[in-house]
Amino acid sequence: MPELPExxxxxxxxxxxxxxxxxxxxxxxxxxxCRPHPPGEIRAALLGRRLxxxxxRGKSMWIETSGDHVLGIHLGMRGRILVTERHGGVxxxxxxxxxxxxxxxxxxxxxxxxxxxxxxGALRLFDKRRLGRVRLDPDIEALGPxxxxxxxxxxxxxxxASxxxxxxRLLDQHAVAGVGNLLADEVLWQAAIxxxxxxxxxxxxxxxxxxxxxxxxxxxxxxxxxxxTGEVIAHRKAGEHCPRCGAPMRRTEVGxxxxxxxxxxxxxx
DNA sequence: ACTCGTGTTAGCTG
DNA sequence: TCAGCTAACACGAG
Numbered sequence: 001m002p003e004l005p006e007x008x009x010x011x012x013x014x015x016x017x018x019x020x021x022x023x024x025x026x027x028x029x030x031x032x033x034c035r036p037h038p039p040g041e042i043r044a045a046l047l048g049r050r051l052x053x054x055x056x057r058g059k060s061m062w063i064e065t066s067g068d069h070v071l072g073i074h075l076g077m078r079g080r081i082l083v084t085e086r087h088g089g090v091x092x093x094x095x096x097x098x099x100x101x102x103x104x105x106x107x108x109x110x111x112x113x114x115x116x117x118x119x120x121g122a123l124r125l126f127d128k129r130r131l132g133r134v135r136l137d138p139d140i141e142a143l144g145p146x147x148x149x150x151x152x153x154x155x156x157x158x159x160x161a162s163x164x165x166x167x168x169r170l171l172d173q174h175a176v177a178g179v180g181n182l183l184a185d186e187v188l189w190q191a192a193i194x195x196x197x198x199x200x201x202x203x204x205x206x207x208x209x210x211x212x213x214x215x216x217x218x219x220x221x222x223x224x225x226x227x228x229t230g231e232v233i234a235h236r237k238a239g240e241h242c243p244r245c246g247a248p249m250r251r252t253e254v255g256x257x258x259x260x261x262x263x264x265x266x267x268x269x
Numbered sequence: 270a271c272t273c274g275t276g277t278t279a280g281c282t283g
Numbered sequence: 284t285c286a287g288c289t290a291a292c293a294c295g296a297g
Contacts, residue, residue: 032292076277129276129294163285163286180275183275257275
């Protein structure tokens with residue numbers, strides 16, 4: 001379930017384990033994951049190059065290379081990055097299930113994209129769901145500012161100035177980048193704001209609270225190992241109660257996504 | 270057996 | 284221009 005914190009762990013893996021290694025071969029034959037590039041196009045752009053720097057905004061990563069192109073990687077819903085050494089050591093980051101990293105996967109048919117390094121190791125995008133994406137020269141500027149770094153004044157303009165339900169606004173990667181469904185529920189619960197409230201009806205204090213809780217939740221999730229460590233996440237199911245006030249959790253749909261909220265502290269319209 | 274879902278986005282409709 | 288819906292991907296969980 002890569003959300004921003006999981007993507008950051010994957011970016012860090014690339015930064016510490018893959019930079020500087022010469023690309024010897026590229027498997028870009030999955031034309032769905034590599035769309036719109038035809039097989040061979042990404043390969044041709046990267047052969048003989050090295051990875052120079054790994055960046056992230058929200059859930060999107062981009063990797064500078066020693067050539068003319070930037071390599072964009074998105075983990076989708078279940079993608080993981082694995083960087084291997086010639087002699088079998090593995091560094092990995094990305095999707096987490098429960099509170100622990102999954103065991104290192106071995107099924108090669110779930111490798112959707114691979115950079116083979118001249119030293120015998122590789123960087124793999126492992127993604128059972130095939131919702132991850134690899135592309136050259138992604139348009140990073142189309143994204144909003146990173147959700148963990150956005151300033152209050154910008155947040156107010158980007159999130160708080162729309163008639164759309166505030167949760168849908170948080171999920172819009174063009175407004176702020178990096179908030180997924182679980183993180184949105186956690187942040188709205190922490191701020192005690194009902195997810196279906198029109199964003200532009202929040203008062204100044206509520207917007208400020210939402211902004212503060214967003215940054216806090218992201219910081220905690222990065223430190224603790226993922227969004228699933230949020231306080232309310234385990235209570236997103238039928239029969240559960242709010243861990244703060246004990247009221248029943250309610251389920252609804254906002255912005256097309258399953259949404260859980262406290263029935264008392266985040267009351268429905 | 271069957272339904273739902275942690276994500277994104279092109280393409281469509283109103 | 285904005286907002287909402289659907290399909291596409293393929294698997295795991297309940």
